[in-house]
Amino acid sequence: MAFGATHLSLTLCLVALIVLAKANFDEKIEPVNNILEQNSDMLSQEFCIIAAVRSVVGEAITRERRMGASLIRLFFHDCFVDGCDGGILLDDIPGRFQGEKTSPPNNNSVRGFQVIDQAKQRIKTMCPGAAVSCADILALAARDSVAMLGGMPYPVRLGRRDARTANFTGALTQLPAPFDDLNVQLGKFSAKGLSAREMVALVGAHTVGFARCVTLCDDRNINPAMKPTLRCGCPVSSNNTNLVPLDLMTPEFFDKFYYEDLIRNQGLLFSDQVLMGSSATADVVRTYNSNPGLFLREFNAAMTKMGDLPPSRGVQLEIRDVCSKVNGNSITDM
Numbered sequence: 001m002a003f004g005a006t007h008l009s010l011t012l013c014l015v016a017l018i019v020l021a022k023a024n025f026d027e028k029i030e031p032v033n034n035i036l037e038q039n040s041d042m043l044s045q046e047f048c049i050i051a052a053v054r055s056v057v058g059e060a061i062t063r064e065r066r067m068g069a070s071l072i073r074l075f076f077h078d079c080f081v082d083g084c085d086g087g088i089l090l091d092d093i094p095g096r097f098q099g100e101k102t103s104p105p106n107n108n109s110v111r112g113f114q115v116i117d118q119a120k121q122r123i124k125t126m127c128p129g130a131a132v133s134c135a136d137i138l139a140l141a142a143r144d145s146v147a148m149l150g151g152m153p154y155p156v157r158l159g160r161r162d163a164r165t166a167n168f169t170g171a172l173t174q175l176p177a178p179f180d181d182l183n184v185q186l187g188k189f190s191a192k193g194l195s196a197r198e199m200v201a202l203v204g205a206h207t208v209g210f211a212r213c214v215t216l217c218d219d220r221n222i223n224p225a226m227k228p229t230l231r232c233g234c235p236v237s238s239n240n241t242n243l244v245p246l247d248l249m250t251p252e253f254f255d256k257f258y259y260e261d262l263i264r265n266q267g268l269l270f271s272d273q274v275l276m277g278s279s280a281t282a283d284v285v286r287t288y289n290s291n292p293g294l295f296l297r298e299f300n301a302a303m304t305k306m307g308d309l310p311p312s313r314g315v316q317l318e319i320r321d322v323c324s325k326v327n328g329n330s331i332t333d334m
């Protein structure tokens, strides 16, 4: 609520400023009324979109708390592969592209697609005529999830557009893997303009959610110290659906306890625990553990920065009508 009010007054101030600036710079000021009207239309559309997404995400998290974690990860996996372009949502188009959805880091692992589809649908019914990309819906859903699981809300800038293609190999090579050592992880974040400190903040999202036993039974992916306590019954078949929390202490809450896990050598993934392997990252882990408020603020700042990752140059963009499909239905439309 408090956030909504602040955001509203901030945006209203901005609109007022823009209108004033326009009035000062324009010789002829008769369109001011139109501008005001247009701006307040856009503003109420934006509020409608925000409210629609929030209601769908709230319902989903009430049904299953883990869905909040899944939506945060879905946004991360969208942004890290060729920018925040909704690419992860696209079904493969045989003969045209094999996409991100079925790429090994995502296949049978990322979730939340139905929630995004439902949000798109709710926007259509609640806010007729509103144009919002699926990439923007992902950004809003991740933010709402952070806030609803116990983190802090933060403003999300809209205006992203959806790609008309997706990148199978991009998901394989650009996303960090649970067996990546510290240098490989740092390299992948630095390729996205994110510092070591921003990386430690973002991986703090592992304070919520779960990993699959299928992932953990591969020795390369797990913190060796966690193997003896792992209740997976490894080896498991590839259709095993058992889960293990990434944060042993409070997997349902967006808090600082993931960092405490790392300090106790109880990080679940190999990639988690290696953050303690160099003072550059271990110092940040200790800082966030002793100052949870700082973690929440720096996490939000890093999410905002990640959420600004632009689509690949030259890729065609649109506002997708159905999040799993590019607009139009024949090659000649393209």
Ligand code: HEM
Residues within 6 Å of the ligand: 066, 069, 070, 071, 072, 073, 076, 108, 109, 110, 111, 176, 177, 178, 179, 180, 185, 202, 203, 205, 206, 208, 209, 210, 211, 212, 213, 215, 216, 246, 269, 271
């Ligand atoms: C070095 C970086 C990272 C690696 C190697 C990594 C790897 C993983 C792996 C292997 C899983 C479990 C997947 C499965 O078993 O199906 C997972 C889950 C998760 N990851 Fe990451 N991750 C990283 C960074 C991040 C970042 C930056 C975020 C978000 C900002 C994030 C959010 C999550 C969440 C919330 C889950 C739980 C999802 C659920 O329960 O559905 N991760 N991650």
Ligand SMILES: *[C@@H]1O[C@H](CO)[C@@H](O)[C@H](O)[C@H]1NC(C)=O
Residues within 6 Å of the ligand: 102, 103, 104, 107, 108
């Ligand atoms: C994705 O998972 C499905 C179901 O397990 C499997 O049949 C398919 O081969 C996988 N796709 C890829 C590209 O690995």
Ligand SMILES: *[C@@H]1O[C@H](CO)[C@@H](O)[C@H](O)[C@H]1NC(C)=O
Residues within 6 Å of the ligand: 082, 167, 169, 170, 171, 173, 174, 312, 315
């Ligand atoms: C797809 O991913 C590869 C590997 O990361 C990258 O080199 C390529 O530029 C990407 N393609 C697009 C269209 O972004």
Ligand SMILES: *[C@@H]1O[C@H](CO)[C@@H](O)[C@H](O)[C@H]1NC(C)=O
Residues within 6 Å of the ligand: 237, 238, 239, 240
């Ligand atoms: C899992 O796969 C095995 C074979 O790989 C099969 O026998 C079993 O019925 C499957 N279990 C489920 C729940 O689908």
